[in-house]
Amino acid sequence: MRKDKPVIEYNQLPRPTFRWMKVNHLELDPLAAGAVTAYTPAERHEGDVSVSFYDGNGVPDLGDFQGANPEELQRALTQSETGCAVKTAAGQTGSVWLTYTLSEAQPQLTGQLTVEAGAGSDLHVYLLFEGGSEQGAVNFLTYVKTEEKAHVKISKVQLHGENVRHVEHRYADAGKESVVDYVNAELGGKTAISYYKTDLMHDESTFNSKAMYLGDKDQVVDFSYWVPTQGVKTNTDIVTSGALLDTSKKYFRGTIDFLRGGKKAVGSESDTCILLSPQVHSISVPLLLCKEDDVVGNHASSAGQIDKDKLFYLMSRGFNEAGAQLIIVESNIRPIIDALGDKDLENKALQAFREKMQFCQKKGDCNAKCTQRFPHLD
Amino acid sequence: MSELLRVEGLHVAVEGKEILKGLDITINTGETHVIMGSNGAGKSTLFNAIMGNPKYVVTAGKIFFEGQDITEAPVNERAKAGIFMAFQQPIAVQGISVENFIRNAKSTVSGEQQRIMPFRKKLHKQMEQLRMDRSYAERYVNDGFSGGERKKTEILQMCMLEPKLTMLDEIDSGLDVDAVRIVSETVERYHNETNSILVITHHSEILQNLKPDFVHVLIDGKIVKTGDASLIQVIEANGYDAFRGQA
Numbered sequence: 001m002r003k004d005k006p007v008i009e010y011n012q013l014p015r016p017t018f019r020w021m022k023v024n025h026l027e028l029d030p031l032a033a034g035a036v037t038a039y040t041p042a043e044r045h046e047g048d049v050s051v052s053f054y055d056g057n058g059v060p061d062l063g064d065f066q067g068a069n070p071e072e073l074q075r076a077l078t079q080s081e082t083g084c085a086v087k088t089a090a091g092q093t094g095s096v097w098l099t100y101t102l103s104e105a106q107p108q109l110t111g112q113l114t115v116e117a118g119a120g121s122d123l124h125v126y127l128l129f130e131g132g133s134e135q136g137a138v139n140f141l142t143y144v145k146t147e148e149k150a151h152v153k154i155s156k157v158q159l160h161g162e163n164v165r166h167v168e169h170r171y172a173d174a175g176k177e178s179v180v181d182y183v184n185a186e187l188g189g190k191t192a193i194s195y196y197k198t199d200l201m202h203d204e205s206t207f208n209s210k211a212m213y214l215g216d217k218d219q220v221v222d223f224s225y226w227v228p229t230q231g232v233k234t235n236t237d238i239v240t241s242g243a244l245l246d247t248s249k250k251y252f253r254g255t256i257d258f259l260r261g262g263k264k265a266v267g268s269e270s271d272t273c274i275l276l277s278p279q280v281h282s283i284s285v286p287l288l289l290c291k292e293d294d295v296v297g298n299h300a301s302s303a304g305q306i307d308k309d310k311l312f313y314l315m316s317r318g319f320n321e322a323g324a325q326l327i328i329v330e331s332n333i334r335p336i337i338d339a340l341g342d343k344d345l346e347n348k349a350l351q352a353f354r355e356k357m358q359f360c361q362k363k364g365d366c367n368a369k370c371t372q373r374f375p376h377l378d
Numbered sequence: 379m380s381e382l383l384r385v386e387g388l389h390v391a392v393e394g395k396e397i398l399k400g401l402d403i404t405i406n407t408g409e410t411h412v413i414m415g416s417n418g419a420g421k422s423t424l425f426n427a428i429m430g431n432p433k434y435v436v437t438a439g440k441i442f443f444e445g446q447d448i449t450e451a452p453v454n455e456r457a458k459a460g461i462f463m464a465f466q467q468p469i470a471v472q473g474i475s476v477e478n479f480i481r482n483a484k485s486t487v488s489g490e491q492q493r494i495m496p497f498r499k500k501l502h503k504q505m506e507q508l509r510m511d512r513s514y515a516e517r518y519v520n521d522g523f524s525g526g527e528r529k530k531t532e533i534l535q536m537c538m539l540e541p542k543l544t545m546l547d548e549i550d551s552g553l554d555v556d557a558v559r560i561v562s563e564t565v566e567r568y569h570n571e572t573n574s575i576l577v578i579t580h581h582s583e584i585l586q587n588l589k590p591d592f593v594h595v596l597i598d599g600k601i602v603k604t605g606d607a608s609l610i611q612v613i614e615a616n617g618y619d620a621f622r623g624q625a
Contacts, residue, residue, distance in 0.1 A: 099510075109604055152441075206416060257608040308432075310469050310471065312429075312431050312432070312433075312453060313465065313468070313469040313471075314471070315430075315452070315453035315454045315455055315457070316429050316430075316454075316457055316462075316463055316485035317457060317479075317486070317487070317535065317539070318454050318457040318458050318483050318487035318539075319454055319482075319483070319486055320454050321452070321454070323486075324454075327471065327473075327474060329473045330474070331471045331473030331474055331518075332472070332473065333473070334472065334473025334474070335472055335473055335518075338473075343401075355496065
């Protein structure tokens with residue numbers, strides 16, 4: 001069938017399934033590319049870490065990595081407006097905070113971040129995407145490389161305006177016995193697209209990802225993970241959890257690919273979604289591919305309405321129905337927010353979550369009043 | 379003593395099946411009542427109906443609390459009125475600590491914002507009485523707790539929320555002998571002439587401290603016998619068969 005208008009496809013499943021299921025990729029209208037404008041994020045760091053900014057491309061060859069969309073990935077590689085390189089030398093420890101802010105003056109941003117951790121080092125990168133621009137787009141590439149026994153953790157909070165398209169391509173190459181940890185809070189934007197590929201090609205390498213979201217209005221949140229594992233005793237743990245309001249949609253595509261030779265690998269992925277409106281869509285494809293017989297793979301997906309027993313329990317302690325619902329949804333995502341590891345980021349994510357929940361409860365411009373309707377949970 | 383709770387001709391159905399078939403009970407302020415009965419008799423159904431669980435549909439009859447008809451009242455309004463139910467299987471609520479949960483619940487039922495430091499001091503004191511480690515206050519509600527710790531957390535909530543009517547639904551199930559003693563002593567310490575206790579139990583150990591004023595035998599959705607504490611020994615000696623013909 002011919003399409004009447006051009007579309008752009010994001011987050012293609014690495015092993016597509018039946019087309020009629022409409023889960024192989026996400027189709028969106030293309031956005032017009034804006035002028036390239038140099039940009040430097042707000043930055044601070046602690047510990048033994050080097051942070052530098054660069055023009056052009058600072059990311060090495062990514063092989064067959066296609067990103068969320070090959071053209072947009074190419075643009076991030078060749079037309080980057082902001083490049084940041086974060087490195088820790090062997091055995092060192094450091095933390096970096098980077099804030100990317102969209103504004104009316106800079107509503108679009110194409111950028112790169114390279115994170116390289118030397119052997120035995122420990123590096124924590126805190127990313128905040130925010131800004132007052134209602135319209136706009138972010139096309140961001142993150143490259144992660146961990147040497148032997150290194151640990152990299154990236155905590156990201158995305159709080160863009162309600163018509164912003166946020167696309168992040170993230171590739172990680174995990175070294176022997178190294179650990180790659182991601183914690184994501186996707187709360188802003190009209191469309192939030194994450195495509196994370198992590199290669200666990202080395203023995204005893206580990207990939208952990210926790211992501212939370214709260215969709216509202218016609219927001220689309222799309223998480224895509226691809227974890228090829230070939231090292232011996234690798235470990236993969238992917239968790240997404242969130243809730244959908246109004247007519248929002250969530251896609252979860254998780255592919256753990258147990259390749260031949262990756263003996264005693266353990267991989268699990270789960271996706272939990274609370275449906276707060278009959279018009280929402282939660283699509284989940286937790287996929288396990290296996291060419292090695294000596295592995296353990298777990299996958300789980302659940303989508304449902306508020307647990308009535310939990311609602312009753314909370315209301316029996318005096319909370320009204322709306323307050324009890326807020327607690328239940330918050331209890332679902334709070335462990336992920338708490339895992340961000342930075343109080344300021346955690347508070348920003350929690351505040352954004354509560355504002356969205358409260359606004360949507362009453363369908364009106366009543367945030368100030370609504371705030372008083374809910375219990376204070378700090 | 380003034381009347382606290384009155385249940386009149388209560389019929390309750392769950393998923394279309396009638397469980398309570400015309401139950402009457404009156405509890406005055408300061409009294410301790412015990413409800414005993416075989417499995418499936420409707421004991422937990424009664425508690426859920428009094429608390430207002432929407433799964434339990436009142437098809438006939440009335441529930442009055444302090445003279446007010448609460449049969450149609452929402453669950454949270456009953457909690458604010460002073461009714462508390464300690465669950466047989468307490469629910470885990472990740473993402474909110476025990477301390478914050480109880481402090482918010484206390485603010486909600488009392489209508490007064492709870493100041494952190496005085497609240498925390500009182501909470502820790504109650505935890506000591508229940509022999510609970512203070513670290514539990516920082517943990518998510520019931521998340522990863524053992525069965526015994528969950529039950530103790532229910533009693534901790536009772537102590538902090540200070541309800542007028544406490545309903546203990548098999549609070550002793552899953553507790554070791556020491557925990558049963560600690561829980562029953564705590565409940566008895568809390569109990570005074572201004573509040574009432576309603577207990578469901580299958581065991582007499584918990585009643586050694588609670589000293590019931592009335593014991594009710596519930597068979598097939600109706601209270602068939604009411605007596606004093608001596609009725610417990612009759613039940614323990616003969617079981618419920620002697621009462622079945624009276625349903």
